[in-house]
Every structure is written in structure tokens, then in C-alpha cells.
Amino acid sequence: MIVDDQYNIGHICTRQQCDNGLGDKVAFRWLPAGGEPCDVTFAELDRQSNRFANVLGALGFRRGEILFTFLPKCPEQFYAFLGTLKRQVVCGTLFSNFGDEALLDRLGDSQARGVVTKKSFLKKLGRIRSQLPHLKYILVTDIDSHQSDGILSYPQLMQEAAPGFATPVTAADTPSVLHYTSGSTGKPKGVLHVHGSVLMQNATAREVLQLGADDVYWCTADQGWVTGTSYGIIGPWSLGVTQVHYGGMYDAAKWFDILRDERVTVWYSAPTALRMLMREEDTLYAEYDLNCLRHIFSVGEPLNPEVIQWARAVLGRDIYDTWFQTETGAIMITNRPGLAIRPGSMGKPVTGIEPAILADDGTPVADGEQGNLCLRPGWPSMFVTYLNNDTAYRQKFIKGHYFTGDTAVRDPDGYYWFKGRSDDVINTGGHLISPFEVESALLELEEVAESGVIGAPDDLLFEKVVAFVHLHAGQVPDKNLEIKIRLHISNRVSSIATPQELFFIDKVPKNKSGKIMRRVLKARYLGQDEGDISTLED
Ligand code: AMP
DSSP states (O other), rough: BTTBOOOOHHHHHHHHHHIIIIIEEEEEEEEOOOSSSEEEHHHHHHHHHHHHHHHHHTTOOOTEEEEEEEEEHHHHHHHHHHHHTTTTTTEEEOOOOHHHHHHHHHHHHHSSSEEEOOGGGGHHHHHGGGGTTTTTTTETTTTOOOOSSEEEEEEEEESOOOOOOOOOOOOOTTTEEEEEEEOOSSSOOEEEEEEGHHHHHHHHHHHHHOTTTOOEEEEOTTTTTTHIIIIIIIIHTTTTTTEEEOSOOHHHHHHHHHHHTTOOOOOEEOHHHHHHHSOTHHHHHTTOOOTTTOEEEESSOOOHHHHHIIIIIISSSOOOEEEEOOGGOOOOEEETTTSSOTTTOBBOOOOOOOOOEEEETTOOOOSOOEEEEEOSSSSSTOEEEEEEEEEHHHHEEETTTEEEEEEEEOOTTTTTEEEESSSOOOTTEEEOOOHHHHHHHHSTTTTTEEEEEEEEEEEEEEEEEEEEEEETTTTTOOOOHHHHHHHHHHHHHHHGGSSSSSEESSSOOOOOOOOBBBHHHHHHHHHHOOOOOTTTTO
């Protein structure tokens, strides 16, 4: 796939496909939430991303600087992402539901020089802009003319830019994509990838998703998440595969219309969405002929066996679970066509990946026993650092293994079974939420004295966010305050981080050094034994 040492992802996904004779092939069919579908060929994807690379040149962006997209799913997302990479500028992506604090953390830490966004998000950025001295340009996809020196019209810039761009030959170790990931302590960390990751995303799109020339592929993931970039952009387009991109929200009937009408052959989605589909009446699906659909894949959370049984019974298809994370950049462990599925297991490693189940000190754990899920470093899509936090990066490695933060079991036949996280990070509907970020936002409210946030099991979302709040003396824990708290979290962190359940408590359990004992809160919530509480503060 690599020609003349050119590893540039932007080039490989566009120009190289044209050079291979696919210029007139549809790269993606854009299905807006309302309005007419439109087809974009690889030649057009190449021209639009070239224009964007030229826009960045005209604005003086240099190699290695950082630009973010802060967009819902839309064609401009793809042009900006690929054009940024062509220019060897690093492209970060942000979920469009992020609140002020979440944006400030990410744009501030990365010292991003530009953001591409929509008019409706300008207010959010306006509120934090004075705290972002490095943020020079905000490019707005839906304003016709420039508003000021710093707020520019994307359409105007694109119109003025030339459609040709000679992408510089880009070495494999050149920084490419940046995604922030949440931990259980401290601020989110910027996971940095390099252009060479395309080797792994390409190989797994071929070997696992089994994408080929005639496929019509639909990945429902948002581009704010690693799945949306690795498998909603890079993997499929590096193979010249036609994608479907839909701009609307979850809607069972609409989704099935898309699968049928667009003749989707490979579909990549997430357990929460699949569980939502499972809750609909089975009769809904009876009218759909999904003859074209070869394979369904899932990622982001454990895929429970019930969903697999449902898909077999109702859709007449298997669902293949895949496991990876932002840091790994590509699928590492997976079920796939040709490998017998053990429902509830994540499957087996992909070619070249060597997982290990290790104790905390890095010594191996026997098959059948639970331990840390680790990987032997060296695969091409592995992250190269946490931006500005090399210490945290190094801490992820013990005795030559990368510790993923997940716990798992390997059975004697080599299948891996996900058990949980080894930290307090909450996985709600496939989104990792930091309890620390939610707790920090809660403390901004004058009524709140202390708080503790946990993830609790949930039938639909896998985990839900549960907040325990201790109020200052004299504050009244009523419905109005509850609404105020929820709104605040939604505005500051994100709508997804908004607590599903909120409890007012007299005291937040902490250990003697003042650390919130989330483990104790969780045990209390679940009615379980609180374990060793000898270190609990009096
Ligand atoms: P992210 O970095 O946001 O993509 O989240 C990665 C984390 O999501 C992993 O470390 C797991 O905790 C979880 N995850 C991803 N895929 C799976 C899966 N197939 N089964 C269980 N957990 C998963």
C-alpha cells in the first residue's frame, strides 16, 4: 500500500485512490438528517482536502501545529481532517456535545492554533476564547463571509483556495491525529498518533472488517472518537471503499432504511445502539430485506451474548465484537468471520498483536485467571505519547508491556474475555467519562461542598454516571437544585456525562489523605460489602 515511502494518510485516502483509477468512484454518500443525499467521489475528496491544505498554508499553519475539528458529522469534517493531514498539521477531533470546560481543557492543553466548527457552536468557543491565547483561527463552515480576523468563513476560504496540492512525502513517524481520552484522575490526556498508523488501520479494515472493492460500508461512530477516524475515515478510504455517512441521530427505522436502501454490506456500530435496536418490536425488522448485508461489527463496550442471540434470531446475522482503544489506534482483539464466536468474548488477537494477561507487577497470570490486559508494544498504530505528559505515557509500560487499563481473562483456547477497567473510568454508551472531570465541574457550583462520581451497571448503556453530592450547610437538596446540577454538568463537561442518578449525602467517603473513595460509594450503591475501610477518614 505504501508507494515511494509516502505514509501521508491524507494522500493515501484520496490522491492515491485516484492514481489507482478510482477517481470517479464514490468515496462517500452523504445522507443529511434532512435533505437530499449527495455522492462525493475520490477525485472530489482529493480536491476538497487539497483546498483545505491550501487554506491552512495561506493562514500560515506549520508542520506539527494543531488544528481541531469541532463538528457534527458532515462532509466538511472529512475535507478538513484529510487536508490538515496532507499539510502535516496534526488533526484533533472534538465531540460536538462537549461543554465549555471539556473544550477548554483540550484546546488549552494542546495549544491548538485553529478550530473548524459550525456557527451554532461559536457561542461555546466565545465563552472560553480569552483563555486560549494560542487559538488564532476559528473557521466556520456555515457563514458566508469572514466575521473578524479570527473568525473566518470556511466556504469563502475554500473558494479562494486552489484545488491542487502536492502533499509532501511524509515519514511514518510524523504526528497525525490527536484524540483526548479521559482518565480517572487528572485532566484528559492527548493521545498522539502518527501517519504510519495507516498500515494497521488498513490491514485490520481488510482482515477483520473484510472490506473489499465492492463494499458499501457504514460506520456509525462520530469522528470525535477514535473509531470514527480509524474506521470512519482512514481504514476504509485507504482501501478505496465506498462509505455511507449519515448526519442524523439514532432512529431504528431510519437506520434500517439506510441499511436496505443504500445496500450496505458491512456495518460497524456499538453495543448501546445495538441494544436500543433490540428493544424495538421484532416486527419492525420483518419488512426489511437485508440481503446485501454481509457482516455486522461492534466496538466500544462489552457486547452481551443476548445481543448476539437477538441478531442471529431477528437479523439472521452474527455480530462480531472488536476490542481496541484510543491508544491502540486500531483493532487489537476481535471476533471475525471465520473464527467461531464465543458469545461474551472479545475474540482473539489480530495478526501481529501479542496480548498478555499480567499481574500489577508485570508477571504473567495463568489462563482462566483475571489480570491486566496488556499488549507487547510495536504495532504501527500505537500512540507515541500523551501530549505534554510523557510521564503518564511512561507509566503505562511495565516490564516491556503496555498496560491498557482493562482487566480480562484468557481462556485455554486463546479467547479473551473483558472483565472491566482497572481504574474508575466510566464507560457509558461507549464513551469514556472521567469521574474526576464530573467531580471538578460539580465543585464549581456554590451549593456543592464535596462530591463523588461512579459508574454503575446499566442494562442499556453498560454503565451510567451516578453522582453523590454533599451540600454546604444551609443548602436545600430539592428538585430545582438537581436540575441546576444536571444542566451545569451538561454545559461544562458534556451531555453524555450528565448524571443519570444523583444522590445528596451527608458525607463523601475519603481516605486519610483526602482521596475520594469511589470504591466505597460504588459498594454502597450496589448494596455490597464495602471491603477494607481502615484507611477511611474519620
Ligand atoms: P476509547 O479509548 O474511548 O475508545 O475506549 C476504550 C475502552 O473502551 C477500552 O479500554 C475498554 O475499556 C472499552 N472497550 C472498547 N471496546 C470494547 C469491547 N469490545 N469490549 C469491552 N470493552 C471495550
